[in-house]
Amino acid sequence: MKFFPGCMIHNRYPGIEKSLYYVFDNLEIEISPLKGSSCCPAPSITKSVSQDLWLEIGKRNIQLAKNDTIMTACNGCFTTLFEVSEKIGTGDVRHVAEFLYFDVGTEKIRRSITKRLPLKLAVHYGCHFFRPGEYKKFTSPERPKILDELVEAIGSQSVDYRYKMMCCGGGGGVRAGATEVSQELLEIKLDAMSNEEIDAIVVVCPLCLNQFDNGQKELENSRNRSYGIPTVHYIQLLAVAMGMEPELTGIQWHSISSTDLIEKLVKGEMAEE
Amino acid sequence: MDDEVGAVINKCIQCGTCIGSCFSGRVTALNTRRILMEHLAKGVPIENHDALWFCVTCYACQERCPRGIPVTEIILKARNELARRKGLPGRLKNAFSYLEKHSALVPGKDRNLEMRKELGLPVYHSQFDDEARKEVSEIVKRHLKEVIR
Numbered sequence: 001m002k003f004f005p006g007c008m009i010h011n012r013y014p015g016i017e018k019s020l021y022y023v024f025d026n027l028e029i030e031i032s033p034l035k036g037s038s039c040c041p042a043p044s045i046t047k048s049v050s051q052d053l054w055l056e057i058g059k060r061n062i063q064l065a066k067n068d069t070i071m072t073a074c075n076g077c078f079t080t081l082f083e084v085s086e087k088i089g090t091g092d093v094r095h096v097a098e099f100l101y102f103d104v105g106t107e108k109i110r111r112s113i114t115k116r117l118p119l120k121l122a123v124h125y126g127c128h129f130f131r132p133g134e135y136k137k138f139t140s141p142e143r144p145k146i147l148d149e150l151v152e153a154i155g156s157q158s159v160d161y162r163y164k165m166m167c168c169g170g171g172g173g174v175r176a177g178a179t180e181v182s183q184e185l186l187e188i189k190l191d192a193m194s195n196e197e198i199d200a201i202v203v204v205c206p207l208c209l210n211q212f213d214n215g216q217k218e219l220e221n222s223r224n225r226s227y228g229i230p231t232v233h234y235i236q237l238l239a240v241a242m243g244m245e246p247e248l249t250g251i252q253w254h255s256i257s258s259t260d261l262i263e264k265l266v267k268g269e270m271a272e273e
Numbered sequence: 274m275d276d277e278v279g280a281v282i283n284k285c286i287q288c289g290t291c292i293g294s295c296f297s298g299r300v301t302a303l304n305t306r307r308i309l310m311e312h313l314a315k316g317v318p319i320e321n322h323d324a325l326w327f328c329v330t331c332y333a334c335q336e337r338c339p340r341g342i343p344v345t346e347i348i349l350k351a352r353n354e355l356a357r358r359k360g361l362p363g364r365l366k367n368a369f370s371y372l373e374k375h376s377a378l379v380p381g382k383d384r385n386l387e388m389r390k391e392l393g394l395p396v397y398h399s400q401f402d403d404e405a406r407k408e409v410s411e412i413v414k415r416h417l418k419e420v421i422r
């Protein structure tokens with residue numbers, strides 16, 4: 001398999017990549033970097049200016065893999081490469097969360113971890129994990145359960161909250177193009193999350209991660225709203241549950257962290273045999 | 274908008290399911306039902322609405338529309354024209370010059386490379402590979418020459 005990092009993981013959240021390699025190594029699945037791959041390019045932003053540009057760069061990235069499976073850990077990269085592969089009829093593109101769920105299975109994950117993580121988590125799928133569903137038919141976008149079950153497999157609890165299926169406000173170029181709107185939406189989402197008792201927000205996309213994490217910092221400055229809720233990518237949690245040092249996930253570089261979360265990650269609970 | 278899209282929009286029954294699903298529409302002037310209505314009733318071009326930039330492309334409207342109207346795709350397409358006319362809004366302005374120059378919408382800086390090094394990860398994004406970067410730059414130039422100022 002080839003790992004496709006995209007800009008956000010390669011250039012902002014390398015800890016996601018480190019975690020993914022650790023997990024795949026642990027599961028004895030061979031994976032290596034897709035060298036020379038570029039920006040996917042980001043689906044909504046690029047389609048907003050040119051569908052043909054989106055298609056051609058996407059195609060170049062797919063062809064680099066020479067028919068090997070392409071693994072992504074970003075909803076944007078997944079959307080672009082998956083859609084383009086359907087359009088051009090070549091390329092096997094996966095998102096690590098659905099791959100873990102369908103091909104590895106929660107039972108195997110349960111057996112592979114060395115410590116359980118007793119965390120209360122607000123699950124956020126991100127719109128483009130399952131939409132547009134014309135191509136991604138693997139789960140119901142109205143009532144998905146993949147990530148909730150993956151979270152339970154590592155001993156954490158998925159806490160229900162209002163607006164669970166709402167966008168983080170980071171998509172569609174809104175974060176960069178209409179920052180005010182993006183912050184307004186983020187605030188609604190965080191208000192709903194902070195009504196529950198949670199240790200962290202868990203996502204499967206570095207763009208959602210960036211929006212929740214750096215977005216909270218921005219809300220502190222622009223709207224005087226402070227939540228202090230850390231955000232993590234699921235693969236970072238899984239790697240820790242499998243025994244990786246929390247430091248190697250890079251969470252110490254996220255804008256919002258909590259000693260409480262780090263402590264729980266370091267300690268964990270003994271996994272049952 | 275081309276004829277094909279026009280024919281699809283004609284199927285709209287103005288039920289409002291789209292805007293009822295739209296979180297962005299709750300806090301902004303974006304109103305998909307009304308945009309389609311004005312188009313159908315008065316021929317107002319979809320791309321006349323700056324509010325199209327408030328769409329987060331969550332696809333909820335499109336996938337719930339009982340008439341199968343690809344609302345989000347229509348918005349993205351209309352944005353092409355909007356961008357051609359008025360340029361891109363906010364910080365999106367720089368996005369495609371980054372893509373052309375670095376082959377990355379989010380370019381890496383020294384600090385980011387240090388993080389990779391600290392984790393023992395290789396640097397292999399096309400941004401840091403002259404040949405690959407040039408290849409991507411060429412594609413961007415070819416398509417965006419007359420699209421974006």
Ligand code: SF4
Pocket residue numbers: 284285286287288289290291292305306309337338339340341342344
């Ligand atoms: S949901 Fe579909 S049919 Fe109903 S108003 Fe919106 S576009 Fe028209």
Ligand code: SF4
Pocket residue numbers: 291294295296297298303305327328329330331332333334335344345348
């Ligand atoms: S895709 Fe855009 S217009 Fe449709 S519901 Fe989402 S934000 Fe609203």
